[in-house]
Amino acid sequence: MNRSLLALAALLLGTATALAEVPRVVATIKPIHALVAGVMGDLGQPTLIVKGAVSPHTYSLRPSEAGAIEAADIVFWTGHGMEVFLEDSLSTLAPNATSVELSEAPGIELLPVREGGMFETHAHEGEEGHEEGHEEGHDDHAHEGHDHGDAHEEMDMHVFLDPDNAKAMVAQIEAVLAAADPENAPTYAANAAAQTAALTALASDLETRLAPVRSKPFVVFHDAYQYFARRFDLNVAGSITVNPESMPGADRIAEVREKLKTLETACVFAEPQFDPRIVDVLIEGTSAGKGELDPEGANLAEGPALYPALLTAMADSIATCLGR
Secondary structure, eight states, X not given: OOHHHHHHHHHHHHHHHHHHHSOOEEEOSHHHXXXXXXXXXXXXXXXXXXXXXXXXXXXXXXXXXXXXXXXXXXXXXXOTTTOHHHHTTHHHHOTTSEEEEGGGSTTOBOOBOOOOEEBOBOOOTTOOSOBOOXXXXXXXXXXXXXXXXXXXXXXXXXXXXXXXXXXXXXXHHHHHHHHHOGGGHHXXXXXXXXXXXXXXXXXXXXXXXXXXXXXXXXXXXXXXXXXXXXXXXXXEEEEEESOXXXXXXXXXXXXXXXXXXXXXXXXXXXXXXXXXXXXXXHHTTSSOXXXXXXXXXXXXXXXXXXXXXXXXXXXXXXXXXXXX
């Protein structure tokens, strides 16, 4: 074999070795997958577990997905309370993998799960007073730094809907990938820096988009949006259901309908993973509008572009319905 062929063989072998050293990565849900994919860039593609218009609250692992987790070096997930299907099986399926709960990332601000029903709506500049609700004071929960609250208090795992929390997640993803794959650490760092800058620009754009409707109250299907609402100072009046795995009863529906009648301007938002007909029942005979919010990107294509598309679509839906 001549020298040029030997050199080519050595180059190909070196490339194969470098590729083999990139960790095998799994990400559970689309928003998490998007952030991980953005940090990995061209070095590799994380495997997504929950695809399509399926809720992680009600998901069951398929054999192929269990196999992907078994083969993983790193598993990125949100944390206990979101990917219920993973909580009891992760230690069995991937005992040697690095498990990364991104809700535990340094700098994440966690909020407690609210009990559902009608919350206290808040007054904005130029408005007087507050509307009394059944969950008075819950909108004022804000934790400094990495605060998990009371050990017995369940925390809201929709942390990724705040772009500031997403930036903390990106930093954690970079740190984990760089530790597992030091040779590619500069690439992970560059990708993470670009993603962080993009998240800052995204937040600025959404602030402008949502500013005109900040004071207008709306009701959501389930309480997945308090991080998004707090970040952009939105007025979530309540949620239809406490647990998206079970539909609300007659008392809850009557409570929400009564509240809608007292609000001058309101929208009720369905979600693509759940039957939207309940929203039609709620708004019948009221002045409330109807929209759809998708907290996990059910109908969006997976990949790094999903995260900004997800938050932009939510902002557009809120601004359109409340701005009518």
